[in-house]
Each structure stands twice: as C-alpha cells, then as structure tokens.
Amino acid sequence: MNIASSKHLLLVLAPDAIEARLLEKRLARSRPRLLARHAVWPASPDAFAKGLADACAAFAKENPRHADVVLSDAFCRYFMLRRPAGTARRAELDAALAARFRSLFGESPDGWTFVSEQHLWAGEELVCALPSTFQAQLLATLRQAGLSIDSIRPYWVCCAVDRAHERRHGRHWLLGGDRHALTLGLFENGRCLGAHSRRALATDEDARQWLIRETALFPPASGAPTTSDRIWTYGAVAGKLASLSEQLGEHLGISQPAAFGDIAT
Amino acid sequence: MSTLAIDFAPRRTRALWLFLLCAGIALAVLVGLRAHQLTQALDAARARGVALERQGALRAQTAVEPARALTKAQVTAINKAVVALNTPWPDLLAALERARPDGVALLRLEPRPAQNTLRIVAEAESAAALFALAEALQRDAHFSSVAPAGQEFADTEQGRRIRLALDATWK
Numbered sequence: 001m002n003i004a005s006s007k008h009l010l011l012v013l014a015p016d017a018i019e020a021r022l023l024e025k026r027l028a029r030s031r032p033r034l035l036a037r038h039a040v041w042p043a044s045p046d047a048f049a050k051g052l053a054d055a056c057a058a059f060a061k062e063n064p065r066h067a068d069v070v071l072s073d074a075f076c077r078y079f080m081l082r083r084p085a086g087t088a089r090r091a092e093l094d095a096a097l098a099a100r101f102r103s104l105f106g107e108s109p110d111g112w113t114f115v116s117e118q119h120l121w122a123g124e125e126l127v128c129a130l131p132s133t134f135q136a137q138l139l140a141t142l143r144q145a146g147l148s149i150d151s152i153r154p155y156w157v158c159c160a161v162d163r164a165h166e167r168r169h170g171r172h173w174l175l176g177g178d179r180h181a182l183t184l185g186l187f188e189n190g191r192c193l194g195a196h197s198r199r200a201l202a203t204d205e206d207a208r209q210w211l212i213r214e215t216a217l218f219p220p221a222s223g224a225p226t227t228s229d230r231i232w233t234y235g236a237v238a239g240k241l242a243s244l245s246e247q248l249g250e251h252l253g254i255s256q257p258a259a260f261g262d263i264a265t
Numbered sequence: 266m267s268t269l270a271i272d273f274a275p276r277r278t279r280a281l282w283l284f285l286l287c288a289g290i291a292l293a294v295l296v297g298l299r300a301h302q303l304t305q306a307l308d309a310a311r312a313r314g315v316a317l318e319r320q321g322a323l324r325a326q327t328a329v330e331p332a333r334a335l336t337k338a339q340v341t342a343i344n345k346a347v348v349a350l351n352t353p354w355p356d357l358l359a360a361l362e363r364a365r366p367d368g369v370a371l372l373r374l375e376p377r378p379a380q381n382t383l384r385i386v387a388e389a390e391s392a393a394a395l396f397a398l399a400e401a402l403q404r405d406a407h408f409s410s411v412a413p414a415g416q417e418f419a420d421t422e423q424g425r426r427i428r429l430a431l432d433a434t435w436k
Contacts, residue, residue, distance in 0.1 A: 069274075115271050128271045135273055152273035160269050192269065 007064040008032060009147060011055060013138075014072040015180055017041055018048075020055040022062055035062075049137055056145035067147040069138065074180035076154040077129040078195040079104050081116065097127060117192070126185075126192045128154055156183035156197065159234040164190075167232070171220065175211075176234035184211065186218045193218055348378040356407050357383060357435060364401030368394045372428065384414060385431045395429040402433050410434045 010021040010032075018040040023032035038058035042051035056067075084096050097116070098109035113135050116127040135152070142149050153161075159176040167174075168190045175184050177200060185195030196214055201207040220229065335343070365371060368389050375384035385402075389395050402411045414430040 071273075113273065115273055117270050126269065126271065128273075130273050139275065149274045153271060157269050157271045 006066070007035075007059075007062050009056070009059060009064040009067040011052070011067060011069045011142075012072075013052070013069065013075070014178060015045070015074050018051050018055045020058050022059045022064065049141060052138070052141045053145065056141065056147065060145075065146075065148055066150050067142055067145075068150050069142070069152040070158055071130070071152065071154050072178055072180050073155050073176070073183045073197045074178075074199070075130060075134060076156075076197065077101075077105060077112075078154075078156070078183060078185070078197045079127055079129075080124055080192075080194055081127045082124045100127075101129060124193075126195055128157065130154075155181075155235070156185065156195070159232075160185065160187070160192075162234070171229045173215065173229065173231040174234075175231055178235050182207070182210070184214050186215075345378070349376065352376050352378055353407075353435065360402070360405045360407045361385070364398055364405055366394050366397045366401070369398050381434055383433045383435060385433055386428060387431070388419065388426050388428045390424070390426055392427050392429075395427060399429075399431055402431065407435055408433045409436050 005024050005026040008023040008025045010023055012019045012021070019037060020040075021037045022035040024035055025032040036059065038055060040051040040055045040058075042048045079100065081097055081100050083093065087093050087096065094114075097114055101107070101109040101112065101114070109129075111132050112129045113132045114127055114129050117125040138152065139149065155178065156174070156176045160174055167187055170189070172187045173184060174187060175182070177183060180200055181197055182200055183195060183197040186193045194217065198210065201210060361371065361374075365387075368391070370388045371385065372388050373384070373386040375386075376382075377384065387395055387398055389398075399411050399413070402408055411431055411433045414432045416427065416429045419426050419428050
C-alpha cells in the first residue's frame with residue numbers, strides 16, 4: 001500500500017449521463033491526477049441505478065477505496081432560509097425549512113433531504129435539497145461497490161469551493177451550469193447572500209434575461225463601488241455564459257477560470 | 266467566500282475525523298493539565314531550592330563567623346575544667362568509702378587530674394588503721410597504685426592522733 005498516493009473514484013452525475021473518473025491523489029500535490037475516465041449513458045431514468053453500478057465497476061480492477069460524487073444541479077434545489085427569531089430547537093428549524101420549501105417550490109418537503117450550512121451565528125443560510133430516494137439509491141450503489149463515500153456535493157457547491165480564497169472579499173457572482181441546469185449565486189465578503197437554480201434555458205436571449213433578473217435582485221449597496229462586482233463562470237456552458245454576461249452591464253466583470261480541476265465540465 | 270459545508274454524504278464518514286478531533290482535544294487538555302501540574306511541581310521545587318539555598322547561605326554565614334580569640338590562660342583554664350570534669354568522682358568516692366576502716370577519718374581529698382592522682386589525708390588513733398586503709402586502696406580495682414606522701418602527729422582534744430597523706434593513682 002502506497003501511503004503517498006491513492007486511487008480515488010470521482011463520479012459526475014447528470015440526469016442522462018454518468019462519468020466515472022479514476023484519479024490518483026498524492027500527498028505532495030494539491031490537485032489529483034486523472035488516470036482514466038469512463039462514461040455511461042443510461043437509456044432511461046429507471047436504468048440510472050444500473051448505469052451507476054456499471055460506472056462504479058468500470059475501475060474495479062484498480063481497487064479504488066474512496067469516492068467523491070458531483071451531482072448536476074438538475075438533481076438539486078437551492079434556496080435561502082432566514083432563521084426565524086427565537087428558533088431554539090432543531091425541530092423548529094426543520095419546520096421553518098419545510099414551510100420555506102413548500103412556499104418556494106409548491107411541493108411537499110417530504111421525500112427531500114435538506115442540507116444547510118448550519119452556521120450557528122448566521123441569520124440566513126443556504127440550503128440545498130436532494131430527493132431522498134435518489135440519495136438512498138446512490139448511497140446503496142456506492143456501498144455495494146465497496147466504496148467509502150467521501151463527499152456527495154452539488155456541482156455549484158463544488159464551484160463555490162473551488163478557488164474560494166480568491167473570492168473572500170467583495171461581491172462575486174458565481175455562475176455554473178451544464179446542459180441540464182444553470183445556477184447563479186452571490187457571495188459578499190465570503191458569505192452567500194443568495195442562490196437560484198433553474199433548468200437550462202433554450203435560447204441565449206432567455207439566459208440573458210434570466211441573468212438580468214437575477215442580478216437585479218441583489219443590487220450593490222448604495223455608495224458601494226459597482227465596479228467591484230465580478231462574475232465567475234464554470235461548466236460546459238461557461239463560454240457562452242461569459243459572452244452573455246458581458247451584456248449585463250458595465251459593472252459586471254468576467255472572470256473565467258482557465259482550469260477547474262476535476263469537476264465535470 | 267466561505268467553504269460551503271453542503272454535503273449529502275453520510276456524516277458517518279466524518280465520524281472518524283470528529284473522533285480524532287475530540288481525542289486530540291482531550292489529549293491536549295490532558296497534556297495541558299499534566300503540564301500545569303508539572304509546572305506547579307517545578308515551581309514548588311524551585312521555591313524549595315531557593316529556600317534551601319538561603320538556609321545554606323545563612324549556615325555558611327554562621328560558619329564563617331570568626332571564632333572568639335581565647336587567651337592562653339583561658340585555654341588552660343578550660344582544659345583544666347574539662348579534665349576536672351572528666352574525673353570519675355562517683356567511682357573514686359565509692360572506693361574510698363569501701364576501703365575506709367572504722368576509726369579512720371578522711372580529712373581532705375585533693376584531686377590532681379594532670380597526674381591522675383588523688384591526695385588523701387586521713388587521721389586515726391593508730392597507724393594500723395591507716396595502713397589498713399592504704400592496703401584496702403591498693404587492692405581496689407579503681408586505683409593502680411597508692412603511695413605515702415607524708416605523715417604527722419596531731420594533738421587534739423581527744424588526744425594524740427596520726428595523720429597520713431596518700432597519693433592514690435586512679436586508672
């Protein structure tokens with residue numbers, strides 16, 4: 001067993017595609033090295049579990065012990081929850097969370113798993129929801145494959161974590177997306193002020209209008225220099241989004257990281 | 266931008282890190298307590314050391330205090346006193362009492378410690394009683410020798426009596 005490096009499996013999941021990447025993690029390197037990749041295209045949602053098992057089995061000979069999972073934002077829902085004043089117990093917070101979910105999406109929160117930042121001092125925090133059955137299916141498949149699960153994170157969250165130290169100060173828009181979903185969020189001085197995800201838009205004009213609407217929800221504070229806003233784009237649609245972002249106004253600069261490590265693009 | 270702590274992986278995978286963190290904190294607390302105890306013990310030992318050093322310094326000061334200069338006469342007197350105190354009076358007096366015959370009166374006892382001798386002046390009506398005293402002293406184990414130092418006659422109200430001086434050397 002080599003303690004200096006280890007084989008690792010990264011699973012990137014989209015509604016119609018599963019990609020398994022075999023990575024080599026080294027202690028001396030901050031970024032893992034891509035060794036091989038294998039894509040599976042489930043024919044239908046019912047075949048998703050089998051496709052996932054196939055993807056896990058693709059590198060069984062390499063015997064990776066740990067797995068990270070990146071979920072397309074199409075699986076998830078993001079929203080902000082303002083903690084009600086006087087909330088003292090977990091049950092009260094869960095009730096507030098369920099009510100907020102129902103009011104935003106018009107659905108019952110039953111059958112959804114919620115994960116929040118759980119900042120004790122924050123009055124408002126980002127919440128992400130994932131269908132419980134999907135999560136259970138995912139966990140069962142990975143465990144059956146003998147994998148220890150290190151993380152299961154939505155794509156936009158991975159984007160937010162990437163190079164986060166460069167966005168600790170000032171206002172930063174974070175735009176990430178793939179062929180299925182588009183997510184936009186705003187961070188100010190390192191704190192998430194809002195995030196919104198939606199299905200991928202059909203036309204560029206639709207995407208532009210959506211960006212204008214979303215960014216208008218969080219205007220800069222009066223007196224603040226508007227030129228400090230920057231927008232970071234990630235994903236397969238990053239190039240197109242960057243050209244769209246330029247049309248949003250002079251106050252939005254574009255910063256498109258050249259490389260995004262091992263997160264799906 | 267803070268690192269978003271949003272993760273759908275089961276918390277179990279983090280339990281090990283949490284356990285290690287708790288164990289680390291507990292270990293740090295234990296080490297801290299132990300270090301605190303050791304520091305206290307070290308401080309106490311240092312304090313004791315300082316006290317002992319002070320005591321040692323005081324003793325040293327006492328020791329180096331110059332002794333009083335004694336005159337030769339004083340030294341001689343002290344030595345004499347020491348020798349006189351070393352005279353085995355109880356044994357000598359008991360031996361004299363045992364050796365003294367009836368009719369013999371002990372008039373004077375003069376110790377001479379420098380020579381380990383005792384000058385005994387005794388008086389009796391007859392010389393035989395005095396000789397009996399001398400012989401008895403000669404036989405006593407506390408004396409190594411008995412020698413006559415002089416004799417004289419004394420006229421008293423009871424008549425003429427003989428006085429004999431003996432030098433008895435004690436062992």
